[in-house]
Amino acid sequence: MEYLIVLIPMMPLAAVFVTALLGPRVLRSNSHVPTVTAAAVAFVASLALLLMVYWATAASEKPFATTVQLWNWADLRQPELEGQVAAPDAGPLDLARFHVPVTLRVDPLTAVMQVTVTCISLLVSIYSIGYMHDDPGYWRYFTYISLFIFSMTMLVSVSNFALLYVFWEAVGLCSYLLIGFWYHKPEAAAAGKKAFLVNRVGDFGFALGLFLLWSSYGTLNFHDSVHPQTGELISAGILGGVRTAAGGQGYLHGGVAMAIALLLFVGACGKSAQFPLHVWLPDAMEGPTPVSALIHAATMVTAGVYMVARCMPLFDAAPGALLVVGCIGGFTALLAAFIALTQNDLKRILAYSTISQLGYMFLGLSVGGLAGAVAGMFHLFTHAFFKALLFLGAGSVMHAMGGVIDLQRIGGLRRRLPWTYATFLVGCLALAGVFPLAGFFSKDEILGVLYQQEGGGVYRLLFYAGLAGALMTAFYTFRAFFLAFHGEELVPAEAGRHAHESPPVMLLPLVILAVASLVVGAIFGPTGWFESFLSKTPGLAAVAEAGSHAAPHAGHDGHTWVVAWSTVAAVLGIALAAILYLGPGGLLRGVATAARSVGVYTLSYRKVFIDELYALAVVRPLRGLAIVAAWFDRYVIDCLVDLVGLLPKAIGALLRDVQTGFIPWYASAMMLGLLTLLAALVLF
Amino acid sequence: MIPELVLGMGAVACFCLGAFPTVRRASQLVAWFAVLFAGAVVGVQTGWWHGHAVSEPWYAAFGNLFRWMGLGLGLVLLASMRPGASERHEAESLGCLLSAILGLMLVGGAADLITLFLGLELISVASYILLYLDRDGPRPEEAAGKYFYLSILSSAVFLYGLSYLYGLGGALRLDRLTHAWASGAGTLGDASLGAMAAVLVLAGLAFKITAVPFHFYAPDVYQGTSHVNASLLSVLPKAAGMAAIIKLLLGIMVGGGLPLWQVTLAVAVLTVTVGNVIALWQTHLRRLLAYSSIAHAGFMLIGLTAAMTYRRPHQHPWDGAGALLFYLVAYVIATAGAFAALSVLRRGNRPVERLDDLRGLARSNATAPRFIAWSLAAFMFSLAGIPPLAGFWGKLAVFFSALDVGASPSENPLRSRLLWLAVIGAVNAAIGAAYYLRVVGAMFFTEDDAQDRQQAAVVATPAVVAVFACLVLTLAIGLSPGSWFQAAHSASPTAVPTIVEVSLDTAPATH
């Protein structure tokens, strides 16, 4: 197990060096080989790791975690303190013990994340072989992708907040490099820069959170350090099980806990594109589409969700912060879904959808405790598959249409791109949350825990927000689907003679992801495997044990009700989209085709024929609102975030005028400064 | 004193060789030999390879740190001096460079006020002459004039402050001064005299480290001179100034009970903010790096402020002075590396000076410009404090030193102010990333669109080696900062060396 957890990130790291050194001269058009090999090995290794962790946890009731220390990165401990046992009365500022060990951990949460990350990485890098095949920066692309896989696998397996921050920055850097990959497009370069800068705002909050963690807990390690010989506790980690289990210090409560949780959440907002730091993600679609699938849909943007789930004990200690997480998540889910209603760029729709789904994950997390973490993580897990599928499908459309992705210029592609059509439909159904696809179970889980939560009316409101979001999700998903694949066939001129189905190397990942989207929800959701597995994670086990959110998850009441409502929302959304975008005549055709493709049930003609007037009465105002929301987002939120970035520049412009270039002026300013300092020191 | 003597003799030899046109080419050889030989002597004295030091007793860890720094910087600067750029004055330039390094080493090891002052002035006078000899920059005469007049003003102010420091403490020796101020010399009589001494000394040194409001010269002068001179000005006076600040303000005057930390706190906040926000506007590379160096002085002052609040510094592993030294090391490596990297690039017969000149450097066809682009990116990221490079640990150490005090359980007003100081530092670190990113973006994400201009090309191989050395160090410190932390941490308490009095014969010492 120890070898595997080291092997997983090391393979892509080796691929980075091999591709960077050999790519431009030797490998050339074979530059994908190291990356794909490394991702494949990493994927197999993480599957093995998952199984081993599963066996280890199945054997006992206790939480399971093991750590491997690679090397001690920064060690500020005084030599005489090495290995010494902490005095019980040593205050929180036991600074003499600062060290940043490069420690990788194996526990259920990490294992799940590793499998998700490496699986999507493998599929996306296979897909990229076809998608990027004649790009001049082929080797550069795969170097960056390998670097990203390395950083992301490290991010989910490190056992220290300082290292988490390091890899947090590293994935941000990879994202910046890949968004700006086609740097000759000015929008791409600008989008890369924007992503980086908006993320800096989030990272700043994260860094402050780390400062506060450090000064309140005196350590940044997740795990407890134990003396190698005697087994005594040297220093307790923040998320080690010892704090609560062995009656240790326990977590801080009150204002400090709230501040820590909120600051960490600011970091999560930046990385996971939550309001108001979500503005970078739609622009990030300027990067190559496989990158959007890998980084900006399935893995990197979920780092914030992972972090909150990982730090659940810290959030659990501050219920107020959890409420904020829920409100931001709910608002983001609604806002992004609203905006997605009227977009015409397929990738942008998917980007807003990603933001909205990430909002869902935070909604789930906001319940707190084990249930919240499981709900959020489960949606992260399923979402990775179907959103990667949708993006890769969109990439396949782009590939065929010569880079055009404007829904007003393409249409009726179901005959030209049959495989893409079928797999995209699966992705849409999963995203819309139709039974029994992946999205149904995970979304249902989130709505379920929200409905169960006894935290007062706010959670009930959030539940309704989630329900409304589900309706809109189904609507915009199928709007895009119908516009792209149904109706009159419309092929833009750019497509040329390229307008055919993608090569097998791109279709294979699509099919695999489609199968995964069909089954993962049903396998892991209702069976309770996911929950029981994650509950063996030390931090989550601790919160479950603490029992502040004691509501037992299994067999909750009203679950059928929740299921019914979410299904109604999904079907209603799909039906509305069908009515609007296929027209009365096309409606039958579309729904029938859709129904036949799924092969689950057939719909009768009359039941779906909803009064068009009603549709107009409801949907037109909704569209108006969506346009307003999009405008608001583009011109107000975006500008506000930009303004925060411009503020230092504006101050700089004022201060610049002082720099006149005159020697006498400089000399007098210096003397004035001297006098001021003297006055300050003498008078105060 | 052997390394200092070697350097001094080397400098004299260079100046002498300059007088004879037939042999002046040998000055290059003499300079390299002097620096390398001095380095070897320091290596032997500190026990670099055989484990135990044979250093002179009056040379403490602090002095040795600055010896290494000075010699390392000397090698980098020697390598980046372009032979042939100022052929007529090559010997003189090399002599000045050696004297400047000697100055830094003297300041680092100074145990009395005279050595300290002369060390600082050695750097200043040498840099006046270097600026004067410079013909590579766009406006050398204005740069030289500005630097000279403002620098000498600050030196004179510093001297005036030193005279009060001396008078109040009654000695030139730093250890005696420490003792005298700790026993209340600075506050006896009229408290304002002590304050005056402190402020005058601070103002004089603030110029050397480019702290606001004594920073004005830096952007203008850096812009007006060549890359090598800008490099020298941004590292040597800063390092020497920091050494002197640690010795005088932290080692001596803090003991006088003055609330000096409030002053340095204000200066730190101003410096870091002004440097960063104005840097956002710059398109000239040396000017940008000048504002960057101002901002970094502010970050170092955060460490100084934290250090001034300690009662017992040894209990603090995030000792602010140690953090400052660590930051300084990371800063000088990255800055000297960045300037060395810029100095090897030419477009046609023109040096690379503006952001636009860097366009598309990372996609050059030749290997050498690509290597320079990657190195420059690494230096920028280190300066921006992006892990896992050296600068990241510098920032971390400085912020943690402030937090160390800020979060300590006491109801002192100092506490919250230092917390805010750390927060302001973190905000500025975020702002700073923006302009470093512009440099990287210019190299990596833009095309070299100008057809009329010539491709950026690499000249001068020795400087490439220097860039490589700086790159290796930046990475090495970033990947394994532990021993560097330890070195900085153990160096900081020895800033004021205790003079061991040895009697030459059996007769009792007559003191």
Added chain:
Amino acid sequence: MELPLAHASQIPLIAYLLVGSVLFVTGITCMIAKRNLIGILIGIELILNAGTVNLVAMSSPFVAGSGLPALDGQVFALFVILLAAAEAAAALAIALTYYGGYATIDVDHGDRLNG
């Protein structure tokens, strides 16, 4: 160590310090107000001499109440005088190149580097 500022019979230390401070302030004013490089140079010399006067007075056995037995301050003063000479040489050289660049030694013209 206390700095006794007055004594009955001889010229007290405070008088020297006052002379020093007058020199200092005059020098600063001169540096800021003068536009001519040579005038500025004179200001610099005044400030340096302010420091020198202080150093000499504080360590002189002939100044009443200076109380410092060692002559080290006077040694320091010698070094400062040496330094002032070196700097005056550099100053004149720089003034010459400045004249070469701007055909004047009026510092107001040197504002082409700004922002």
